[in-house]
Amino acid sequence: MLPLVVVQEVRQLLDEKVLSHRKIANILGVSRGTVGAIASGRRGIYGSVPSSEEPTLCCFEMPPERCPGCGSRVYMPCVLCSARAYQQRRKQWQNIPSPRRVA
Ligand SMILES: [Zn+2]
Structure with missing residues (x-):
């Protein structure tokens, strides 16, 4: 899954309406399909958060x-x-x- 910060960045760049979908995809390293899906609202603003913020439960803990x-x-x-x-x-x-x- 894409990191949430990247998805939010895509949304922000789309809202600025300066860059093309292709440019945004190249800059952020995501597929043009993903950018298009976020632009059309087919893909929601969700993504993975850094693992350090997730609770981890190892057997040795x-x-x-x-x-x-x-x-x-x-x-x-x-x-x-x-x-x-x-x-x-x-x-x-x-x-x-x-x-x-x-x-
Ligand atoms: Zn024993």
Whole structure:
């Protein structure tokens, strides 16, 4: 989506009625179709705002939790416990004799 400031700039230049659609498109780096759509009112004055103003929620911004498996304060899911569970499953698979070897 186009940045809101660019859309507002297109609208302003159109209102000044000095530059052609093509000129405005070249200056602001948007397509002539976009300029035409804004001029005719087919496209509203909306756009993306800089990401710094948007609320961001990353998993590492949440407080760590007490892991029920190992008791450490970790970011869930606990990597240590999932690694241990994986190793345990591998050991169990290795302990199961393969039917072909037994026979
Ligand atoms: Zn854990």
